[in-house]
Amino acid sequence: MKKHQTILILTLWGALALWAWFTPNRQISEAERRPLAQKPAFSVQALLSGKFRTDFESYSLDQFPLRQSFRSVKSLFHTGVLGQKDNNGIYLTGGTAVKQEYPLSTDSVNHALGRFQSIYDKYLAGSRCFYAIVPDKGYYLAEESGHLTMDYGALYAQMAAGMPWAEEIDLRPALTGADYYRTDTHWRQERLIPAAAALCEGLGVTAPKAENYTRTPVDRPFYGVYYGQAALPMAPDVLYLMESDLLSRCTVYDYETGKTGSVYDMSKSGSRDLYDVYLSGARALLTIENPNAKTNRELVVFRDSFGSAIAPLLLSDYAKVTLVDIRYVQPELLGQLLDFHGQDVLFLYSTLVLNSSAALK
Secondary structure, three states: OHHHHHHHHHHHHHHHHHHHHHOOOOOEEOOOOEEOOOOOOOOHHHHHHOHHHHHHHHHHHHOOOOHHHHHHHHHHHHHHHOOOOOEOOEEEEOOEEEEOOOOOOHHHHHHHHHHHHHHHHHHOOOOOEEEEEEOOOHHHHHHHHOOOOOOHHHHHHHHHHHOOOOEEOOOHHHOOHHHEOOOOOOEOHHHOHHHHHHHHHHHOOOOOOHHHOEEEEOOOOEOOHHHHHHOOOOOOEOOEEEEOHHHHHOEEEEOOOOEEEOOEOHHHHHOOOHHHHEOOOOOOEEEEEOOOOOOOEEEEEEEOOHHHHHHHHHOOOEEEEEEEOOOOOOHHHHHHHOOOOOOEEEEEEEHHHHOOHHHOO
16 A cells, blocks of 8 residues: 555656646746746756755746645645634635734834925925825724734824824725725725725815726736735736726826826736736836816825826826825935925825835835
8 A cells, every 4th residue: 555655656746847847937926926936057067066956946846837726725724724814914804815914013104204204394395285094905804804903093193193284184984895906905996986086175176076987997817916925716806997088188207217108008917017007007206297187286196006096086187296106216306306386295105005114215
């Protein structure tokens, strides 16, 4: 019996090894959103130095047949059999993957407040300033599913105390857990009309109406960042664009590339992160020009990636909307790039960035 088991195991191992060696290499993992190690070049020098062994180990792990299936089985074993409440800090509730955001880091929030204060002191005298916090999915889903969550009350109180010069726009009543992608951290643009309306009402401009937009799906499944991190079996999301005649006439200037494009960058439809179709993804500085604006007002939005999806829904009255991401540009340089002249100003940041704000320059 043992002999037969040994033969079976060796046969299976040999088959998998041959499969891995002769199957064409996969370049990237869609689920994990990263490049995969490629077959290392053999040389006597690499073999003697140990580099070939190290590179081959990485290659064999990345190119192992049915890698994603084995990752899913491992995750299901840990959550279903061992009873772990999360995998890699990600848990599933009602078919939605959520990152356990706990505890609240008051030091991180203070760091963010310090950066915002320096921007206000240097550039924003005379501007109407507002701030809005984008709650993460855990705000709506963690307590009901029995998972740990940060002290949101303390976070909102700390932000209010730290930004007395800005008026708060509370987005919490305008959102639900269903307004976020099941496999990703971000919110779904096609469900953001209530949140965009809340922002516009706070800013004192015309709120968007759903009937003015056409909901258009992107022809590619969206595997969000949590899909790969959790390694749990989940169907991909569908990513929609809220299109309109007004948005089709708007232009977007990218200060990094010096090029002008559209609100929706369909060249990013092949990107590892499909969310990049919204305003070209991570960008330090963008300006949206709206030739059909109802007023000549301007808005400056200091934002993280959540701003990419909602900014197009704020354009009705604004002739110009400038988006600034201080994770990618030093605030001290903004005076050389932008003319601050009393525009409306909105600080729009997610709890995820506020609770881990080291990236804010």
